[in-house]
Amino acid sequence: MKFFVDTADLKEIKELAATGLLDGVTTNPSLVAKSGHANFVELIKEIAAIVPGPVSAEVAATEYEPMLEEAKFLAKLAKNIAVKVPLTPAGLKVCRQLADQGAMVNVTLCFSAAQAILAAKAGAAFVSPFVGRLDDIGARGMDLISEICQIYANYPQFETQVLVASVRSPQHVVQAALVGAHVATIPPKVIRQLFDHPLTDKGLAQFIADWQKSGQKILG
Numbered sequence: 001m002k003f004f005v006d007t008a009d010l011k012e013i014k015e016l017a018a019t020g021l022l023d024g025v026t027t028n029p030s031l032v033a034k035s036g037h038a039n040f041v042e043l044i045k046e047i048a049a050i051v052p053g054p055v056s057a058e059v060a061a062t063e064y065e066p067m068l069e070e071a072k073f074l075a076k077l078a079k080n081i082a083v084k085v086p087l088t089p090a091g092l093k094v095c096r097q098l099a100d101q102g103a104m105v106n107v108t109l110c111f112s113a114a115q116a117i118l119a120a121k122a123g124a125a126f127v128s129p130f131v132g133r134l135d136d137i138g139a140r141g142m143d144l145i146s147e148i149c150q151i152y153a154n155y156p157q158f159e160t161q162v163l164v165a166s167v168r169s170p171q172h173v174v175q176a177a178l179v180g181a182h183v184a185t186i187p188p189k190v191i192r193q194l195f196d197h198p199l200t201d202k203g204l205a206q207f208i209a210d211w212q213k214s215g216q217k218i219l220g
Helices: 010-017 029-035 040-050 064-075 089-100 113-121 131-136 141-154 170-178 188-193 198-214
Strands: 002-006 024-026 055-058 081-086 104-110 126-129 161-164 183-186
Touching: 002 010, 002 188, 010 040, 010 188, 024 183, 029 040, 040 055, 055 104, 064 081, 064 089, 081 089, 089 104, 089 113, 104 113, 113 126, 113 141, 126 141, 131 141, 131 170, 141 161, 141 170, 161 170, 170 183, 170 188, 183 188
Parallel strands: 002 024, 002 183, 024 055, 055 081, 081 104, 104 126, 126 161, 161 183
Antiparallel strands: none
């Protein structure tokens, strides 16, 4: 499973990229606004220079023609840009246009398996189902991920990767991996939580204590 980080914070991206565990970045208008960066275009360029994997940059327009113009512009910012479009008739039309030209497209705001089928048929590189937001309304978000993975597996001609979004906890990540999702885009806080286990902390503390008692050194 690939790990993308869901943030537009350059400091967070740099720190996580340095671990070697990061495969890409997703952003959205809310995350860009939260970053406080004054220039959206320059921010996306900086992120794309830090991470060699896909960097999702979202269009702002909702109508077909202006959305297509924005999408074409964003696609040219860097070779690793994945243009992010909404799962609407206009968004899928733009997706098809860009995919036919060899651009990566991330179709976002997916909330049903039917929508995911449309995204795959439109040539999306990624489809982003939002598990957390489904959980919030009493649905089972991970059931949707399982359905989409199963449907895509039935049709080898579908090359769209399932990108699990709206991840709220390490358990979401584990469940997504269990059902075969290709990618999870994860907030920085949740990525760090993946490292945590009380038995790891306890075991390390014991190892350190025992080593100090031994009076030995590995170097010097």
